[in-house]
Amino acid sequence: MDDKYRVPAIERAHLILKEISQHPGKLKLIDLSRTLAINKSSMYSLLLTLENLGWVEKETGETYRLGRELSRLGHAAFxxxxxxxxxxxxxxxxxxxxxxxxxxxxxxxxxxxxxxxxxxxxxxxxxxxxxxxxxxxxxxxxxxxxxxxxxxxxxxxxxxxxxxxxxxxxxxxxxxxxxxxxxxxxxxxxxxxxxxxxxxxxxxxxxxxxxxxxxxxxxxxxxxxxxxxxxxxxxxxxxxxxxxxxxxx
Amino acid sequence: MDDKYRVPAIERAHLILKEISQHPGKLKLIDLSRTLAINKSSMYSLLLTLENLGWVEKETGETYRLGRELSRLGHAAFxxxxxxxxxxxxxxxxxxxxxxxxxxxxxxxxxxxxxxxxxxxxxxxxxxxxxxxxxxxxxxxxxxxxxxxxxxxxxxxxxxxxxxxxxxxxxxxxxxxxxxxxxxxxxxxxxxxxxxxxxxxxxxxxxxxxxxxxxxxxxxxxxxxxxxxxxxxxxxxxxxxxxxxxxxx
DNA sequence: AAACTTGGTTTTGTATATAAAACCATTTTT
DNA sequence: AAAAATGGTTTTATATACAAAACCAAGTTT
CATH class of the missing domain: 3.30.450.40 (GAF domain)
Structure with missing residues (x-):
């Protein structure tokens, strides 16, 4: 792949979403940070953004699952x-x-x-x-x-x-x-x-x-x-x- | 919104996906760049990344539609x-x-x-x-x-x-x-x-x-x-x- | 209850993603 | 066929996203 024109923030978003999709409702900020080797603070911004966009949803207990905007887009993709x-x-x-x-x-x-x-x-x-x-x-x-x-x-x-x-x-x-x-x-x-x-x-x-x-x-x-x-x-x-x-x- | 911890690249990805979902197979790089007011070169990197991740697919005629990875994630969201x-x-x-x-x-x-x-x-x-x-x-x-x-x-x-x-x-x-x-x-x-x-x-x-x-x-x-x-x-x-x-x- | 964890939030310096402009290959116009 | 326009690709300078570390609030341990 053309290593030059990647935009890592999006690639990370993808990794996060994939990880969450595999363990819905199980992972907290710190877990995601650890398993994906992304700094806590970066993860914080990333998750905040994903949450604002409706791609993930935070539960009580600070754990994450995929959100409705994602299912909306996914349905459109279908x-x-x-x-x-x-x-x-x-x-x-x-x-x-x-x-x-x-x-x-x-x-x-x-x-x-x-x-x-x-x-x-x-x-x-x-x-x-x-x-x-x-x-x-x-x-x-x-x-x-x-x-x-x-x-x-x-x-x-x-x-x-x-x-x-x-x-x-x-x-x-x-x-x-x-x-x-x-x-x-x-x-x-x-x-x-x-x-x-x-x-x-x-x-x-x-x-x-x-x-x-x-x-x-x-x-x-x-x-x-x-x-x-x-x-x-x-x-x-x-x-x-x-x-x-x-x-x- | 907490204006401080946004990661714009992801927000842009979201805008792009939404726009593509509304006009599947119609929009080229230049169209997306214009309607979303994102510079051509930025759009270039963004689209390349989205394509590599399987979130969008390029057709002959350089037009874009949503990709299968997105429908996969969307399905998982349910x-x-x-x-x-x-x-x-x-x-x-x-x-x-x-x-x-x-x-x-x-x-x-x-x-x-x-x-x-x-x-x-x-x-x-x-x-x-x-x-x-x-x-x-x-x-x-x-x-x-x-x-x-x-x-x-x-x-x-x-x-x-x-x-x-x-x-x-x-x-x-x-x-x-x-x-x-x-x-x-x-x-x-x-x-x-x-x-x-x-x-x-x-x-x-x-x-x-x-x-x-x-x-x-x-x-x-x-x-x-x-x-x-x-x-x-x-x-x-x-x-x-x-x-x-x-x-x- | 003082010391220690755990896990989320802020701050700050630096690495890097993006905008602007130049570039180039095709296609369209004259 | 020369000139202009269109649209994708590269380069470069700068704006900004991210990592590290410090910070703080709650919950555990002893």
């Missing part, structure tokens, strides 16, 4: 990527064309983490708020992202001795075998469907978003109620694939 | 208090008894900041991911915490000349008058309800968590879909009040 922006831009257009809702999500272990959505003005909507999680194996979004993993990865993710799949509806898959079979098909066709596997009355199509290296980094889906699904299934798949392609690098 | 630990311990029991989801939140200005949750395995769940914010006046959690404030505090928080309340659903309150009236009742009964005020199809009960001085420092809530609400309303209120009492000092 909703950052330009993936998000382009999703909203393109999905709003797709929403106009199709009249249904679109979702953006990432895979987090065995769960789908919803990042953003563009919601159509349909009377009944699926509650896919950003931040929500659902089991990956029971959603189109989840399956299309799992399909990027190898069979070995899937085995590692779903060990045989683990509890069986939670089934959200009667249509949810219940075994790893069924999942692998399904993923095989998804790899071939390039998209995934969820036919009332997560919520009765709702179906869904999802397609993968890839980075420049071809790895799946996220996925988009379009969800709708069953009556609409019968009519729009084909165009739904098309829109989702098109959208996923636009969001890929 | 899982902090021992309030949190006891919440998870007790709420998981309450969840088993009631079969519904519980939330822990703090009041931050006019917003409710969700801190933690214990989620029941219901197919459709409210998206109360830690870090999420909702207008306080439209949620049970928010109202029960606002109820700890005096009417004067409420007036200060919601100035007459400000924009009117954002209503999330048709049931959301729309005026300060209505809010004050509602708070009066909440103070008497000791808990707050949200009857589809935040999300259509969801209702919610919340009770306040107090410190040793009796001040409200946080709140817990239990949310569920309408059909369940009809059956469990009473036991929901009981569980929430019991939980809040356990979490109070």
């Amino acid at each position: 909703q950052r990527s330009n993936l998000n922006e382009t999703f909203h831009k393109e999905a709003s257009l797709a929403k106009l064309r199709l009249g249904e809702s679109f979702q953006l999500a990432k895979l987090d272990g065995r769960e789908v983490l919803y990042i953003a959505k563009e919601e159509a003005l349909t009377p009944v909507r699926l509650a896919s708020e950003p931040g929500m999680r659902l089991p990956a194996h029971a959603t189109a979004l989840g399956k299309v992202m799992l399909a990027d993993l190898s069979n070995d990865d899937i085995d590692a993710l779903y060990p045989a001795d683990q509890e069986p799949f939670s089934h959200l509806t009667v249509n949810s898959m219940t075994t790893v075998q069924a999942l692998k079979l399904s993923l095989e098909q998804i790899r071939e066709q390039g998209y995934a469907l969820d036919l009332e596997e997560a919520v009765i009355g709702f179906s869904c199509a999802a397609a993968p978003i890839r980075n420049a290296q071809g790895q799946v980094i996220a996925a988009v889906s379009c969800s709708m109620m069953l009556p609409q699904w019968e009519q729009k299934k084909q165009s739904c798949i098309e829109e989702v694939c098109k959208l996923a392609h636009q969001l890929s690098d | 899982q902090r208090s021992n309030l949190n630990e006891t919440f998870h311990k007790e709420a998981s029991l309450a969840k088993l008894r009631l079969g519904e989801s519980f939330q822990l939140a703090k009041l931050d200005g006019r917003e409710v900041l969700y801190i933690a949750k214990e989620e029941a395995l219901t197919p459709v769940r409210l998206a109360s991911e830690p870090g999420m914010r909702l207008p306080a006046h439209a949620t049970a959690l928010g109202k029960v915490m606002l109820a700890d404030l005096s009417n004067d505090d409420i007036d200060a928080l919601y100035p007459a000349d400000q924009e009117p309340f954002s209503h999330l659903t048709v049931n959301s309150m729309t005026t300060v008058q209505a809010l004050k009236l509602s708070l009066e009742q909440i103070r008497e009964q000791g808990y707050a309800l949200d009857l589809e005020e935040a999300v259509i199809g969801f209702s919610c009960a919340a009770a306040p968590i107090r410190n040793a001085q009796g001040q409200v420092i946080a709140a817990v809530s239990c949310s569920m879909m309408l059909p369940q609400w009809e059956q469990k309303k009473q036991s929901c209120i009981e569980e929430v009040c019991k939980l809040a009492h356990q979490l109070s000092d």
Whole structure:
């Protein structure tokens, strides 16, 4: 690193925050000073500043924990990527064309983490708020992202001795075998469907978003109620694939 | 503020992060330098340091957005208090008894900041991911915490000349008058309800968590879909009040 | 209760982060 | 294509953040 243009005060702030995050509510000024080898008086100014900014909070007993301003910034950092922006831009257009809702999500272990959505003005909507999680194996979004993993990865993710799949509806898959079979098909066709596997009355199509290296980094889906699904299934798949392609690098 | 023990470099870092969070991917070095009235060369060092720490990320086109280390720290900022630990311990029991989801939140200005949750395995769940914010006046959690404030505090928080309340659903309150009236009742009964005020199809009960001085420092809530609400309303209120009492000092 | 810890607060001299200006590589204008 | 502007990088002088030590208030020890 360019040793010349560092600003140590910020680097120290970072060290302090990291240390506090590892022992929340345990460390006093003197502890931080000792473990980080920063002089008491310097630590005093640093902590006072961090406290004024709301990055740390002092408790009774003079011990420190991370503060709310930090969680505010952290939350903003979560909703950052330009993936998000382009999703909203393109999905709003797709929403106009199709009249249904679109979702953006990432895979987090065995769960789908919803990042953003563009919601159509349909009377009944699926509650896919950003931040929500659902089991990956029971959603189109989840399956299309799992399909990027190898069979070995899937085995590692779903060990045989683990509890069986939670089934959200009667249509949810219940075994790893069924999942692998399904993923095989998804790899071939390039998209995934969820036919009332997560919520009765709702179906869904999802397609993968890839980075420049071809790895799946996220996925988009379009969800709708069953009556609409019968009519729009084909165009739904098309829109989702098109959208996923636009969001890929 | 004690003007003597500030460390400006950190305060500047804070300003920069805040500015970037408001215009992610839009601002270049020169823009930040201008709007924050910080010299180009200083900004250069500051940004270089922030980038090395993973607090910001530079994009092609030399524009900046918040980085992953910041979201990591921000996330850690939630899982902090021992309030949190006891919440998870007790709420998981309450969840088993009631079969519904519980939330822990703090009041931050006019917003409710969700801190933690214990989620029941219901197919459709409210998206109360830690870090999420909702207008306080439209949620049970928010109202029960606002109820700890005096009417004067409420007036200060919601100035007459400000924009009117954002209503999330048709049931959301729309005026300060209505809010004050509602708070009066909440103070008497000791808990707050949200009857589809935040999300259509969801209702919610919340009770306040107090410190040793009796001040409200946080709140817990239990949310569920309408059909369940009809059956469990009473036991929901009981569980929430019991939980809040356990979490109070 | 006097002496000793412990841990937060002040003071002061010095090391260093920052502002200003010069610099340079690209891009835009004429 | 020369001139001007834009925006990132370097240099240098100075303002200021930090380390060390002294200080003080509370809590322990003997």
